[in-house]
């Protein structure tokens with residue numbers, strides 16, 4: 001399904017909102033992983049910022065397109081086809097991990113373990129409490145209220161946003177939760 005979608009997509013990939021808005025939290029030199037990268041908008045930003053960047057996705061078309069774009073931009077991104085559920089990241093292997101619009105709850109223990117001490121997790125995906133007609137309808141792919149905070153228990157929360165349906169619905173980022181968490185340095 002994703003191969004077909006990416007083959008027909010000629011948009012320039014963009015980094016997710018939390019990474020764009022909080023990129024100033026990134027360390028100056030570090031290893032970074034864009035997990036379930038798709039076309040690699042996050043990986044491109046991480047690499048542009050000077051991080052040693054890896055991108056993993058199940059879609060060979062997504063990975064191929066990302067590799068081409070990285071080459072065009074003279075960026076060095078280690079982009080690989082990988083099933084991240086079957087083959088989770090090794091413990092203590094990255095300083096920064098970014099996951100956007102990919103929710104597999106059972107992956108969180110491996111994600112937190114894969115962060116090095118003081119490492120940062122950037123996470124963004126859809127929530128249950130969202131305006132009708134936006135995002136997926138399958139509740140398996142929607143975070144419940146404050147669920148992302150629970151899934152990241154043990155991290156120091158550096159940034160968090162989950163606005164739901166409160167106040168002026170014409171403003172804000174209503175259908176997603178965004179988090180930056182840091183692994184304690186010990």
Ligand SMILES: C[S@@+](CC[C@H](N)C(=O)[O-])C[C@H]1O[C@@H](n2cnc3c(N)ncnc32)[C@H](O)[C@@H]1O
Pocket residue numbers: 002016035036037038039040041056057058059062082083084085086099100101102
């Ligand atoms: C909604 S897209 C998000 C892509 C990208 N993170 C973004 O924000 O644009 C979900 C991605 O997860 C990938 N994916 C699904 N299952 C996967 C798995 N088991 N291992 C690796 N990638 C997977 C799909 O190929 C797809 O690229």
